[in-house]
Amino acid sequence: MKRSGISRVDPASFIKANLPISPVLSIPEILLHTAGPASGLWRLAGRREADAPPYWAYPWAGGIVLARHLLDWPEMVAGRRVLDLGAGSGLVAIAAAKAGAATVMAVDVDANAIAAISLNATINDVTISAVAADILDAPPPEAADLLVVGDLFYDPSLALRVMTFLRLCQASGIEVLIGDPERAYLPHRELRRISTRAVTDFGAANSGGAVQAGVFSLS
Structure with a gap:
C-alpha cells in the first residue's frame, strides 16, 4: 500500500534492520535501538526526508x-x-x-x-x-x-x-x-x-x- 508516494513499512522489521543496538551514554546497563545518520527514519514515519526525525528514535x-x-x-x-x-x-x-x-x-x-x-x-x-x-x-x-x-x-x-x-x-x-x-x-x-x-x-x-x-x- 502506498500513501502520498511513500511505501508503508512494518515498524518492528524496519527498526531491527536500520536502528542498531547500542548502550545509552551515561546508562551503559541499558541498550536501545538508536537511529543514526543513515537510518532513513523518514521512510518509517511516512514523512519526507527533510522532516524532523521522530523523538522516540x-x-x-x-x-x-x-x-x-x-x-x-x-x-x-x-x-x-x-x-x-x-x-x-x-x-x-x-x-x-x-x-x-x-x-x-x-x-x-x-x-x-x-x-x-x-x-x-x-x-x-x-x-x-x-x-x-x-x-x-x-x-x-x-x-x-x-x-x-x-x-x-x-x-x-x-x-x-x-x-x-x-x-x-x-x-x-x-x-x-x-x-x-x-x-x-x-x-x-x-x-x-x-x-x-x-x-x-x-x-x-x-x-x-x-x-x-x-x-x-x-x-
Whole structure:
C-alpha cells in the first residue's frame, strides 16, 4: 500500500534492520535501538526526508537523567506500579523495570514508538506493557503508583495539558517524577528539584551534546 508516494513499512522489521543496538551514554546497563545518520527514519514515519526525525528514535536528556536516577535509587520504584508517560524509546520504563518495579506500562501517541519499546524491552530482558494512546484527557490511571515523565515540556500547549494531567494524578495519590533539561516550558515554580546531572542530549549540538538536566517532583 502506498500513501502520498511513500511505501508503508512494518515498524518492528524496519527498526531491527536500520536502528542498531547500542548502550545509552551515561546508562551503559541499558541498550536501545538508536537511529543514526543513515537510518532513513523518514521512510518509517511516512514523512519526507527533510522532516524532523521522530523523538522516540533517540535518547533525550530528560529521559536519560530520569532513567539514571531510578537505577541509582531503586527503592523509588521497587515493588511499585509505574506508568511512563510519553515513553518514546522506553528508556525510563526499562530503567523502572530493571530497578524492580512490580509492573511497568509505557504510553506514547506514536505507534512506531510502541514497536520500538517492545523491541527495546526484549533486548533488555524486561517486561513492559506498551500502549499507543493519548491519555492526557483521561482520568488518572488506577493501575499506577508512580508516573514518570521525560522530555514533555518542549511545546507550550502540550506542557499545559501535561501539567493538568499530572496534577490530577497527584490528587489521586499517584507520585510524579519528571526528567527535563529545563526546556522553555518547564513550569519551575510548580516543581521541586530532586537532583541535577550533566548528561548528553540529542538536541544540544551547540553545547557539545551535554546539558544540565534535572529530576523534579511536583511541589
